[in-house]
Amino acid sequence: MDGSREPDDHPLSDGAPSGLCLTDKSAIPIEQVEALYCFGEMDLNTKLITFLCQHHVPIFFFDYYGNFTGTLYPRDSLLSGRLRVSQAQHYLKPAWRMKLARVFVEAAAYNILRVLKYYQTRQSGEDQIRLQAGIERIEMLRGQLDVMKEVPALMGIEGNIRDTYYSLWPAILGQGITERFPFDKRERNPPSNELNALISFGNALCYGSVLRQIYRTALDPTISYLHEPGDRRFSLALDLSEVFKPLLVDRAIFKLLKTNIIQPKHFEARLGGVYLKESGRQLFVQHWDERLRTVIQHRALNRKVSYERLIRLDCYSLIRHLIDPNNEPYKGFKMWW
Numbered sequence: 001m002d003g004s005r006e007p008d009d010h011p012l013s014d015g016a017p018s019g020l021c022l023t024d025k026s027a028i029p030i031e032q033v034e035a036l037y038c039f040g041e042m043d044l045n046t047k048l049i050t051f052l053c054q055h056h057v058p059i060f061f062f063d064y065y066g067n068f069t070g071t072l073y074p075r076d077s078l079l080s081g082r083l084r085v086s087q088a089q090h091y092l093k094p095a096w097r098m099k100l101a102r103v104f105v106e107a108a109a110y111n112i113l114r115v116l117k118y119y120q121t122r123q124s125g126e127d128q129i130r131l132q133a134g135i136e137r138i139e140m141l142r143g144q145l146d147v148m149k150e151v152p153a154l155m156g157i158e159g160n161i162r163d164t165y166y167s168l169w170p171a172i173l174g175q176g177i178t179e180r181f182p183f184d185k186r187e188r189n190p191p192s193n194e195l196n197a198l199i200s201f202g203n204a205l206c207y208g209s210v211l212r213q214i215y216r217t218a219l220d221p222t223i224s225y226l227h228e229p230g231d232r233r234f235s236l237a238l239d240l241s242e243v244f245k246p247l248l249v250d251r252a253i254f255k256l257l258k259t260n261i262i263q264p265k266h267f268e269a270r271l272g273g274v275y276l277k278e279s280g281r282q283l284f285v286q287h288w289d290e291r292l293r294t295v296i297q298h299r300a301l302n303r304k305v306s307y308e309r310l311i312r313l314d315c316y317s318l319i320r321h322l323i324d325p326n327n328e329p330y331k332g333f334k335m336w337w
Contacts, residue, residue, distance in 0.1 A: 035212045060208040066201040080218035086322045087223045100225040105158045107332025109142040111246040114335040119172045127171040134168040190273025197274045202249035211237040213311040
């Protein structure tokens with residue numbers, strides 16, 4: 001498109017493209033494509049859809065505001081009746097479900113603490129003291145997970161941990177950034193300020209990335225343990241996203257703001273909320289793609305793996321638990337750097 005895209009909720013919108021199609025073409029080898037993310041307007045025909053499905057390439061769609069709206073999934077190619085039955089059994093048995101739900105929250109809390117401790121050593125004065133107090137509170141909340149007997153209670157602890165964590169973001173970002181991007185609390189629908197807009201957009205990207213990796217396994221994305229399975233959503237992706245948000249989303253936001261890549265000019269106020277402009281989304285997606293390709297030395301596999309591959313490895317760990325929970329218990333991904 002020519003870049004003059006209209007919002008999806010524009011009162012005069014008739015569903016037609018906002019601008020003229022560009023004639024420039026770029027060849028993309030299908031063998032190198034794992035998924036497509038559509039943040040702008042595009043026309044698809046059945047020939048393209050058939051071609052993508054034949055090569056097992058899903059398409060993730062996002063609206064004008066960066067919200068995840070849907071997925072075009074190829075026909076299931078990785079099927080396991082035994083795994084699906086076991087996955088359902090772990091949901092239906094309260095003790096089994098509770099064990100997995102607790103691991104998701106515990107791993108997420110651990111990764112949050114790793115992020116806080118990383119920045120706490122790099123701050124000084126009141127910000128360092130504030131971060132230390134927040135770390136101690138989250139450690140206390142994390143210690144309560146073992147005594148929780150029901151999933152809603154776990155969700156309550158997880159919510160308190162997140163609220164404490166988000167309250168510490170001004171101390172992580174520092175006074176200069178906080179003055180340009182004020183942030184008091186997490187607000188979603190709609191995002192009330194620039195930081196909430198970044199969190200919402202980043203979480204949508206994380207959800208899509210996790211869902212893409214689930215699709216590469218035989219896991220059923222609709223059967224989950226921490227989040228209640230429901231209609232029209234892949235709730236298992238929500239479970240796994242909690243574990244990876246601190247590494248993928250939160251640290252990406254800190255990097256984009258601290259390096260001044262994302263600036264106030266990249267946001268717009270609309271419909272009582274604040275959203276990233278198209279230019280801001282492009283910058284975030286570019287950094288997101290680079291972040292997923294970042295490689296580290298895996299201490300268990302003794303080889304280099306990308307951040308994106310870490311998600312797949314966690315899916316495999318969950319599968320091993322579902323098949324043999326006694327010998328292969330799921331521990332959840334935990335940062336070690």
